[in-house]
Amino acid sequence: MNFTALSFTDVLLLMLGAVLTxxxxxxxxxxxxxxxxxxxxxDKAIGMGMAVTFVMTVSGAVTWxxxxxxxxxxxxxYLRTVAFILIIAALVQVIEMFLRKFVPALYNSxxxxxxxxxxxxxxxxxxxxxxQKGYGFIPSVCYGFAAGRGFxxxxxxxxxxxxxxxxxxxxxxxxxxxxTLLAAGLLAMIFSGFxxxxx
Amino acid sequence: MNxxxxxxxxxxVFAGLGLLAGALLAAASKIFEVKKDExxxxxxxxxxxxxxxxxxxxxxxxxxxxxxxxxxxxxxxTVGGAAVAKQIGEIMGVETEIPMRMRAQVMCSGTSExxxxxxxxxxARDCIAAExxxxxxxxxxxxxxxxxxxxxxxxxxxxxxIEGVAVVDYKKCEGCGACTYACPKxxxxxxxxxxxxWVGCMSVEKGATVNKQCAVGCIACRKCEKNCPSxxxxxVNSLASIDYTKCTGCGxxxxxxxxxxxxxxxxxxxxxxxxxxPEENLQxxx
Numbered sequence: 001m002n003f004t005a006l007s008f009t010d011v012l013l014l015m016l017g018a019v020l021t022x023x024x025x026x027x028x029x030x031x032x033x034x035x036x037x038x039x040x041x042x043d044k045a046i047g048m049g050m051a052v053t054f055v056m057t058v059s060g061a062v063t064w065x066x067x068x069x070x071x072x073x074x075x076x077x078y079l080r081t082v083a084f085i086l087i088i089a090a091l092v093q094v095i096e097m098f099l100r101k102f103v104p105a106l107y108n109s110x111x112x113x114x115x116x117x118x119x120x121x122x123x124x125x126x127x128x129x130x131x132q133k134g135y136g137f138i139p140s141v142c143y144g145f146a147a148g149r150g151f152x153x154x155x156x157x158x159x160x161x162x163x164x165x166x167x168x169x170x171x172x173x174x175x176x177x178x179x180t181l182l183a184a185g186l187l188a189m190i191f192s193g194f195x196x197x198x199x
Numbered sequence: 200m201n202x203x204x205x206x207x208x209x210x211x212v213f214a215g216l217g218l219l220a221g222a223l224l225a226a227a228s229k230i231f232e233v234k235k236d237e238x239x240x241x242x243x244x245x246x247x248x249x250x251x252x253x254x255x256x257x258x259x260x261x262x263x264x265x266x267x268x269x270x271x272x273x274x275x276x277t278v279g280g281a282a283v284a285k286q287i288g289e290i291m292g293v294e295t296e297i298p299m300r301m302r303a304q305v306m307c308s309g310t311s312e313x314x315x316x317x318x319x320x321x322x323a324r325d326c327i328a329a330e331x332x333x334x335x336x337x338x339x340x341x342x343x344x345x346x347x348x349x350x351x352x353x354x355x356x357x358x359x360x361i362e363g364v365a366v367v368d369y370k371k372c373e374g375c376g377a378c379t380y381a382c383p384k385x386x387x388x389x390x391x392x393x394x395x396x397w398v399g400c401m402s403v404e405k406g407a408t409v410n411k412q413c414a415v416g417c418i419a420c421r422k423c424e425k426n427c428p429s430x431x432x433x434x435v436n437s438l439a440s441i442d443y444t445k446c447t448g449c450g451x452x453x454x455x456x457x458x459x460x461x462x463x464x465x466x467x468x469x470x471x472x473x474x475x476x477p478e479e480n481l482q483x484x485x
Contacts, residue, residue: 066216070212071212075205076208076209079213082213083213086213086216086217086220087216087220089220090223090224093224093227094223094227097227097231098227098231100233101230101231101232101233102231166325167323167324167325167328168323169323169324
């Protein structure tokens with residue numbers, strides 16, 4: 001097992017990068033469905049963001065262990081996508097049951113969003129990026145957490161924008177979804193400013 | 200041969216992973232089992248399911264949980280009314296007092312022609328936004344802004360804005376009261392469903408001021424108060440208001456109101472018929 005050697009500063013940079021320059025939604029276009037679907041109210045968006053962060057962090061740890069302890073020794077790396085989908089889906093279910101039993105307050109606020117994450121591409125994407133870049137265990141967990149925070153940031157900002165759009169009076173052809181997509185595009189352009197533009 | 204082996208290993212690993220995940224989930228569902236009160240599901244089945252928020256909770260499921268937990272009365276659902284309250288009482292095994300059926304009423308008669316405006320509003324099409332701009336475009340501080348925040352709030356599609364004033368369709372209104380919270384002017388009130396008369400004004404200004412602001416504002420002339428045989432209508436703070444426990448629905452206030460802002464409803468084949476003026480009242484009955 002050869003992992004990319006990362007110092008503490010590198011991990012911090014990695015996390016900052018996952019939030020801003022390589023934001024999952026705006027530069028990788030992962031998790032666009034919940035981004036558009038659950039961003040109509042700011043409090044909903046924050047709930048969804050929390051749920052995604054939570055699942056990404058835990059799944060980062062579990063998928064890492066499964067890949068390096070089971071798939072790699074058996075030379076089954078090529079099946080990681082299928083394996084990760086299975087693991088994440090089972091994991092989300094267990095987390096949901098665990099929360100319902102022991103942390104009802106958290107369950108009530110995240111409960112309806114957790115099943116939505118079962119097949120969320122952002123969660124799967126974070127797990128796959130960890131393997132692709134060859135991160136060790138701790139960077140993987142940190143990356144998952146930071147990517148989740150990046151998702152939360154993006155969806156919360158967007159929910160704020162949509163709350164304002166509610167009261168806008170656009171031409172009829174732009175009303176509703178077209179307007180939302182335009183706003184999402186503009187936001188993505190703003191975020192591209194973090195990584196700079198080169199030709 | 201080697202190829203077959205690798206396929207077998209892959210199948211074996213995935214079968215193992217699948218079994219492991221399945222066993223884990225089965226175990227977790229036993230370990231983390233939460234005993235849910237069955238009555239909660241029964242109550243959710245009885246409730247209207249509109250999630251209107253009229254009871255002050257996020258939805259019907261939340262109300263059911265509160266009723267089972269004893270935090271809410273079985274009659275808390277304003278939309279379901281007597282029938283639902285009775286059924287929930289049976290599920291909970293307690294006697295319930297039957298709530299009175301209510302309906303929402305917009306207490307403003309100042310249509311865009313009758314109420315004077317102080318400026319032309321061209322901002323966001325929302326009453327709460329307009330309210331922030333000096334209390335809306337009408338001179339009257341208690342007039343309907345007419346941008347339809349209540350329309351957007353109503354889960355039953357019962358409200359529409361006609362000539363700049365919100366109007367409730369009584370056939371659709373379930374009396375949940377969500378609009379009374381949504382209105383930034385607080386001029387939508389819940390009144391008993393059967394009540395026959397109401398004052399279509401909420402202005403508490405003095406008569407002279409009201410006269411300058413709106414052609415149909417209550418000027419507190421007290422004619423209704425003096426003519427009411429059952430002392431049900433009183434002028435308080437320069438505004439007439441009806442005490443529905445005393446009102447007999449005789450309609451003398453309607454006849455005597457010089458501003459024609461006391462509205463009356465009469466019944467036709469059991470249906471509520473809402474009319475404005477005494478002569479229109481006669482027309483709709485004939």
